[in-house]
Each structure stands twice: as structure tokens, then as C-alpha cells.
Amino acid sequence: MTTHDSTPGDGHDVRRRKFLAAAGAVGAAGIAGCNGTGDEDGEDDGDGAGDAVGQIGSGRAGRDAPGGTSMSEMPALEGELTVYSGRGEFLVGELVGYIDDLYDDLDLTVRYGGSTDLVNQIANEGEGSPADVFYSVNAGSLGALADAGRTQALPDDVAGKVREEFRTEQWVGTSGRARTIPYNTNEYSESDLPDDIMAYPEEFDGDLGWAPSYGSAQAFITAMRILEGEEATREWLEAMVERGAATYPDEFRTCQEIADGEIDAAFTNHYYIQRVLDGNPEAPIATTFTEGDAGAVFNVAGAAVVDTASDADLASNFVRHLLSAEAQDYFARSTFEYPLIPEVEPIGDLPSIDELDVPDIDLSQLSNLEPTIDLMRDAGVQI
Numbered sequence: 590m591t592t593h594d595s596t597p598g599d600g601h602d603v604r605r606r607k608f609l610a611a612a613g614a615v616g617a618a619g620i621a622g623c624n625g626t627g628d629e630d631g632e633d634d635g636d637g638a639g640d641a642v643g644q645i646g647s648g649r650a651g652r653d654a655p656g657g658t659s660m661s662e663m664p665a666l667e668g669e670l671t672v673y674s675g676r677g678e679f680l681v682g683e684l685v686g687y688i689d690d691l692y693d694d695l696d697l698t699v700r701y702g703g704s705t706d707l708v709n710q711i712a713n714e715g716e717g718s719p720a721d722v723f724y725s726v727n728a729g730s731l732g733a734l735a736d737a738g739r740t741q742a743l744p745d746d747v748a749g750k751v752r753e754e755f756r757t758e759q760w761v762g763t764s765g766r767a768r769t770i771p772y773n774t775n776e777y778s779e780s781d782l783p784d785d786i787m788a789y790p791e792e793f794d795g796d797l798g799w800a801p802s803y804g805s806a807q808a809f810i811t812a813m814r815i816l817e818g819e820e821a822t823r824e825w826l827e828a829m830v831e832r833g834a835a836t837y838p839d840e841f842r843t844c845q846e847i848a849d850g851e852i853d854a855a856f857t858n859h860y861y862i863q864r865v866l867d868g869n870p871e872a873p874i875a876t877t878f879t880e881g882d883a884g885a886v887f888n889v890a891g892a893a894v895v896d897t898a899s900d901a902d903l904a905s906n907f908v909r910h911l912l913s914a915e916a917q918d919y920f921a922r923s924t925f926e927y928p929l930i931p932e933v934e935p936i937g938d939l940p941s942i943d944e945l946d947v948p949d950i951d952l953s954q955l956s957n958l959e960p961t962i963d964l965m966r967d968a969g970v971q972i
Contacts, residue, residue, distance in 0.1 A: 590689040590697045645687045645919040655921075656932025657914035658750075660691060664906045667694040669899070672907065673711065674724040675704025676890060681724075684919050688910050704730035705956065711739055711895060721898040722907055727808075728762070728889050729956030735759035736953075740893040744905050750912045751929045755889050762889030763911045764920040765927035767945055768809055770884065771862045772854040773847050775873040782854065782877050786884030787817065790828030795853030798835040798843050801965060802972045805840060805858050808955040810965060813883035815954055819964060826968035836971065841865070848872035856884065860925035863937045867925070875938070880946040887947045888955065889929065 666688070674681065678701045689697045702710070704725045711718050711734065723740070725731045734740055740759040748761045755762035772782055776795060783792055790797070800806050814822045837843045840857035844865045847855060850873070862876045879885045892911055898904040910916060917928040927935045927942060965972055 590686060590699065645684055645915055645923070655914040655918040655928075657912075657917055657930045660688070660910055660913045660915050663909055663913060664902075665694070666692045666697075666903060666906055666910070668903050669696045669698075670721050670903055670907060671698045671700070671719045672722045672724055673707040673720045673895075674699055674701050675707050675726045675730060676724055677701060680924050683923070684911075684916055687915070687919075688907070705733075708734050708737075711897075712737060714897075716897060718895065718897045720895040721900070721904040722892055723895055724763075724890075724892045724911075725760075726890050727956065728760075728891060728952040729954070731760040731891050731893055732757075732953035733956065734893060734895075739896050741896050741898065741901060743894060743908065747905050747909045747912070750909075752931075755891070755929050760891050760893035761908065761912070762891040762929050763908075763916070764924065765887055765889045765929055765942070766805075767859045767878070767927065767939075767947075768812075768884050768886045769857060769859040769862065769876040769878055770854055771844050771847050771857055771874055771876050773850060773852070773873050774875050775850065776853050779875065779877045784878075784880045786813070786856075786879045786882045787821065787825060789854075789856075790825055790832055790834075793854065796835065796851075797829070797832065798837060798846055798852040798855040799829070800837045800840050800843050800857075801970050802836075803839050804958075806856065807958050807961055807965070807972075808888070809856060809883055809886065811955050811958060811961040812886045812948070812950055814961055814964065815950060816883050816948055823964060823968050826965055826970055830969040844874060848874040859927075859937075859939065863925035866937065878940070878945060881948050883948065885945060885947055886950060886952075886955070887927075887942070887945060888952055890926070 672685070674685070685697070685699055689695060700707070704727060707723065708730050711720050711723065714720070723731070723734055735757065742758045743761055748756045748758070751761050755765070770782055783789060810822065810826070813825065835846070835852050837846060841861045841864060843855045843857055844861040846852050848865050848869065859876055862874055865872050865874055892908045894901055894904040894908065912930060914933065917930045917933040920926045921928050921933055921936050925936050962972065
């Protein structure tokens, strides 16, 4: 496999509610407006692959073999394939390498970079782009590429492995992330924390932290701006500044500070809590969720076949491999994301996707960060 490296991207009861069709409703988003930053097979999708399913990476730590369709049951990958990956090599390189090693007749080239940068690169390359597959860290970049007419429809037996909320005709989600509230369990119980994101700056009496310069945090504030309006978001931001919320460079560090007792709660993606616990299972940190607001947004990483793909079947079957039992189990165990194949469970004490109370929002809008950054600076946030 040939790789071309660039800077890597990337107490209270949760009310059970049908997950709203946010990811599937991605609307028009021009490539110029996509300013994000970073941080299955056939008709037998219900079949479990059992103990024959291969394993990628570290041990399962007591987990059963995943359900879903094994790579061994999928069409072999043969030929030349170029993948533009907006997901960092440190996160998915092992998975991509595993797939490459399965097939002697596969000549795989992977170019890593930011998702937005790669969308723009495909646009600039035009009909001469070597890209066959675009693998994105978020739905917004996928929507931007599709809206520019630079993708082609996925086969039904590939996209159909994932529920409708996480796919369109042009792209399919491969793993998901939920916004959460991590908190220190030595100081608070889950019932002590508000289930309304707007309440935290003024009603929560503990020490708060966040990572306002981090792409995921800025997408979260973008969701707040869309759902609550600019004035309410400005007031929320000003209240965070006024109360002296601790700022950190990224959301993993933020969660580590909670586990170390430096702060009591924060706003992060769910998997950072799981990564802290993976390093220290006894760490005093847990996660809770808000309800139906910006603090509960669910976004997806996903893949699309580029319109310039020299072999659309090969490109589609590579995407199919990202939805295999092995890959979905890898996302759960190694990146601590939500698998999107129902037969594979997430890691940790997490509600199912159906139990999350997710707002109805066009995820493509979360990639347009410029108005959010302007608002944050205007409110006195140092980013």
C-alpha cells in the first residue's frame, strides 16, 4: 500500500425517541462553504459471522465476536484504488492496512489530509482527479462533494446496510459520534447535571472546561447557533467567558482534566471519555447527555465513490468493507465510535443510538464555521 501523508485531521434517564433523520437530510452546501477542521454485503445483513470474523488491533476484552457480514463474505478487492482519507492515519491506518493485506491483487494508495482540503483538492483536480473513494470525518464534507456533482450513487446492497438516517444515495456513514457532557463522578452524580445545554454556564455550580479552538467544539457551537439563534448563542458564550471556564487545546485533554479532578464537567464528543477510561478504567469520569439540543448532536464519518473512479465496482466494494463486521468492530474498540451496523455494539456504558435524543439538524451546515468563529471572538472567546 502506498500512503501520502499530510497533517492528520482528525442518574437522569435518557428519553427513548426515534433517531431523527439528520444525517440523511444533508442539504446543499457549496464546496467553498465547507470549512470544517479536524480533529455489508448482499441481502444477508442479519447474519452473524460468528467466530470466523477476523480481528483488527487489540484484544476484544471479553466482547463477543461481532455480528454483521465478514470481509471473507464480501467480493475480493482487485485492481488499482486511490482513497482520499479525511480521517487521520493514526485512527484508521491499521484498518486500511488490514484490508490491503487481505488482497494480493489490490494496489491501494491512500492520501491523508483534512476532509475539507480533500474536497477542495478533488474539485481543483477536476475530471483528472485520481481519487476513487473519499473517506470523510464528517457528513458535511460528504454532502459538499455530492452537491458539487463529484460523487456517484452507491449500490443499494452497500448503502442499505446502514439505516436511512446515516446515508443518502451518494454516500454512506461508516461510524458515528455523539456530543456529550463528561463529568467527574467523585464530585457529581448524573442526576446533578442539567439535561439542557443552555443551562450550563449559569446553572451548573461546578468548574467547567472546554476546547473552543477544537473543530468539534466549533461544530457544536455552530449547531447551537443554528438551533438557538445567534443572540442566545452569544449570551451562552459570554456566560462561559464570564464564569472563567477553563480552556484546553483539545477534547481528549479536556476529559483527562476531568479525570484528574481539575474541572468537574465539559462538552466533548463521547469517545474521548472512553479513551480516558481505556487508559485508566478506574478514572472518576462518566458521560451524560442533554436532550434534543446542540449538546446532543450526532455526526457521522462516512465514504463516497468519486465520480472519477476508474472502477466504480472496486470503489463501492472498498466502501462495503468499511461496513464489514471486522471494520465496525474496529471502530467500536479502537476509535471508540458508534458502529452504524446494528449487529455491532458500542464500547462503554452508552445508550443505543435509538435512545439518544438527537436534534433535527442539517449536518452539512456544521461545516460552515466562519460565522461561528466570528461570533465566538465577538463574545470574547480566545481561539
